[in-house]
Amino acid sequence: xxxxxxxxxxxxxxxxxxxxxxxxxxxxxxxxxxxxxxxxxxxxxxxxxxxxxxxxxxxxxxxxxxxxxxxxxxxxxxxxxxxxxxxxxxxxxxxxxxxxxxxxxxxxxxxxxxxxxxxxxxxxxxxxxxxxxxxxxxxxxxxxxxxxxxxxxxxxxxxxxxxxxxxxxxxxxxxxxxxxxxxxxxxxxxxxxxxxxxxxxxxxxxxxxxxxxxxxxxxxxxxxxxxxxxxxxxxxxxxxxxxxxxxxxxxxxxxxxxxxxxxxxxx
Amino acid sequence: xxxxxxxxxxxxxxxxxxxxxxxxxxxxxxxxxxxxxxxxxxxxxxxxxxxxxxxxxxxxxxxxxxxxxxxxxxxxxxxxxxxxxxxxxxxxxxxxxxxxxxxxxxxxxxxxxxxxxxxxxxxxxxxxxxxxxxxxxxxxxxxxxxxxxxxxxxxxxxxxxxxxxxxxxxxxxxxxxxxxxxxxxxxxxxxxxxxxxxxxxxxxxxxxxxxxxxxxxxxxxxxxxxxxxxxxxxxxxxxxxxxxxxxxxxxxxxxxxxxxxxxxxxx
Numbered sequence: 001x002x003x004x005x006x007x008x009x010x011x012x013x014x015x016x017x018x019x020x021x022x023x024x025x026x027x028x029x030x031x032x033x034x035x036x037x038x039x040x041x042x043x044x045x046x047x048x049x050x051x052x053x054x055x056x057x058x059x060x061x062x063x064x065x066x067x068x069x070x071x072x073x074x075x076x077x078x079x080x081x082x083x084x085x086x087x088x089x090x091x092x093x094x095x096x097x098x099x100x101x102x103x104x105x106x107x108x109x110x111x112x113x114x115x116x117x118x119x120x121x122x123x124x125x126x127x128x129x130x131x132x133x134x135x136x137x138x139x140x141x142x143x144x145x146x147x148x149x150x151x152x153x154x155x156x157x158x159x160x161x162x163x164x165x166x167x168x169x170x171x172x173x174x175x176x177x178x179x180x181x182x183x184x185x186x187x188x189x190x191x192x193x194x195x196x197x198x199x200x201x202x203x204x205x206x207x208x209x210x211x212x213x214x215x216x217x218x219x220x221x222x223x224x225x226x227x228x229x230x231x232x233x234x235x236x237x238x239x240x241x242x243x244x245x246x247x248x249x250x251x252x253x254x255x256x257x258x259x260x261x262x263x264x265x266x267x
Numbered sequence: 268x269x270x271x272x273x274x275x276x277x278x279x280x281x282x283x284x285x286x287x288x289x290x291x292x293x294x295x296x297x298x299x300x301x302x303x304x305x306x307x308x309x310x311x312x313x314x315x316x317x318x319x320x321x322x323x324x325x326x327x328x329x330x331x332x333x334x335x336x337x338x339x340x341x342x343x344x345x346x347x348x349x350x351x352x353x354x355x356x357x358x359x360x361x362x363x364x365x366x367x368x369x370x371x372x373x374x375x376x377x378x379x380x381x382x383x384x385x386x387x388x389x390x391x392x393x394x395x396x397x398x399x400x401x402x403x404x405x406x407x408x409x410x411x412x413x414x415x416x417x418x419x420x421x422x423x424x425x426x427x428x429x430x431x432x433x434x435x436x437x438x439x440x441x442x443x444x445x446x447x448x449x450x451x452x453x454x455x456x457x458x459x460x461x462x463x464x465x466x467x468x469x470x471x472x473x474x475x476x477x478x479x480x481x482x483x484x485x486x487x488x489x490x491x492x493x494x495x496x497x498x499x500x501x502x503x504x505x506x507x508x509x510x511x512x513x514x515x516x517x518x519x520x521x522x523x524x525x526x527x528x529x530x531x532x533x534x
Binding site for chain 1: 304427466533
C-alpha cells in the first residue's frame with residue numbers, strides 16, 4: 001500500500017491512542033526484534049506493515065513468512081507511510097500489531113519458589129516498560145497492575161520493555177482482589193515505602209513473594225501498606241528525596257533475587 | 268512580557284537546542300522545586316520566567332525574591348507564553364535559566380571513602396538524569412561522563428534528575444584522562460559488562476571506587492574494560508538479554524553502598 005487512507009493503515013495509526021487499542025484489542029510492536037519476541041512467546045500477530053526494502057532481505061522475509069503463518073496479514077508500505085504510522089523519522093523496517101494478552105491472578109502458578117512484582121497506580125509508561133524488563137531479567141513470574149495504571153500496551157511501555165512485554169505474565173487487578181489472591185497463594189507481600197520499618201535488604205522475602213511498589217508521586221495507599229507482610233525502605237542519603245520508580249524496583253527486585261542466591265541465573 | 272518576540276523569551280526558548288545551551292552557557296530548570304534546589308546548591312540563576320499568578324502566591328514570591336538576589340532577572344509572562352517556552356500544555360509556574368557548572372576530575376576530593384560513577388558514551392538523557400538521581404540518593408561523590416555523551420543540561424536530563432543535577436558534581440573527561448585520574452586518585456574501577464568474570468555482588472569495591480558503565484547499545488570499549496580493576500556482570504535469566512542502563516546503574520550503585528553497610532543513610 002502507498003495510501004494513508006488504506007483501512008489497515010488507518011487502524012495501525014490509530015493504535016497510538018488507548019481507546020483505539022482497547023476497542024481493537026491490538027497494540028504496536030516496532031521492529032524485527034520485537035516481532036521475533038512476540039512470536040517466540042506465542043502472541044498472535046494480526047497485521048504487519050513492512051517497508052518495501054524489508055522483503056528483499058532474506059532474514060526479514062523469513063520473519064514475514066512466519067508472521068503470516070501465525071495469522072498476520074502483511075502489507076508492504078513506502079518508507080514515508082511507515083514513518084507516518086510509527087510517528088518517527090527513521091522507523092523500524094516492520095511494525096507489527098499484536099493482539100493484547102493479559103492473564104488473571106487466579107491463573108498464576110503458585111507452587112514452588114515464586115517472585116512477583118505488583119505496581120499500584122503506576123503512571124509512567126517508560127517506568128512500566130523498564131520494570132517489565134527488569135522483572136524478566138531477574139526471572140520474576142509475573143507483574144500485577146493494581147488500580148488505574150498507565151497502559152502496558154502503549155508504544156512507550158512496549159518500547160521500554162525491549163520485548164519483555166511478551167515474556168512477562170501481566171495481570172490487571174483491583175487492590176482488594178490482589179490482597180485476597182496473595183492470601184490464597186500464600187504469597188508474602190513486601191511493600192516498598194519511605195516509612196518502611198526495616199531496610200530492603202533486611203526483609204524476609206520467603207519462598208513466594210510479591211514485591212509491591214506504589215505510584216510515582218504518592219506511593220502506596222495506607223490500606224495496601226497495612227495489608228503487606230513487611231514494609232521496607234530503600235536507604236537514602238544526599239539531596240535526592242526518592243528514587244525513580246523503575247530504579248527503586250530494580251534495587252528491590254535484585255535484592256530479592258540475591259536473597260535466593262541468584263538461583264537460575266545464566267552462567 | 269507577553270510577546271514571544273522578547274529577547275529573553277527568545278533566548279529561553281532556544282535552550283531546548285544543545286547549540287544554544289553551549290553558546291549561552293545556560294540551561295532550563297522547570298518549576299519551583301528545581302529552582303529551590305539550584306539555589307540551595309549555589310548555582311547561579313540568570314533568568315526567570317514566572318507565570319503572572321506566581322507573584323500572587325507568597326511562597327513563590329519569596330522564591331522569586333531569592334532568585335533575584337542571586338542575580339536572576341525575573342520576567343512575568345502569560346500562561347500561554349510560559350507554555351510556549353516550556354513546550355507543554357500545563358507548564359510549571361516558573362522556568363529558571365541557570366548557568367552551567369561542571370567540575371574537573373582533578374578537583375575532586377579523593378581522601379577517605381569515596382564512591383563515584385563513570386558513564387561512557389551514555390546516549391539517553393532520561394537514563395542520565397535518572398542515574399544522577401540514583402547516585403545522589405546513594406551519596407555518591409560525583410558522576411564522570413566519558414567520551415561523547417548526551418547533554419546533562421538537556422531538559423529531559425534535568426527533569427529526570429529531579430534536582431540531583433544540582434547536587435551531584437559532574438565532570439566531562441576523555442577516557443584516557445579518566446584512567447590517569449583513577450590511578451592518581453587510587454580509585455578502584457569496577458566495570459559493569461556482560462563478560463564480567465564475577466557477579467556484581469562478589470566484587471571488592473575498596474575504599475575509593477568508581478563504578479563504570481558503558482553505552483546503552485554497545486557497552487564499554489575494550490580498552491576501558493581492560494584498564495578496569497574488576498569486571499562484573501549483573502546476573503540475568505528470562506528472555507531479557509540486558510537491563511535498562513539506569514536500572515543496571517541502580518543495582519550496581521546500591522550494591523556498592525550495601526557493601527559499605529549503607530553508611531550515612533538517613534534514619
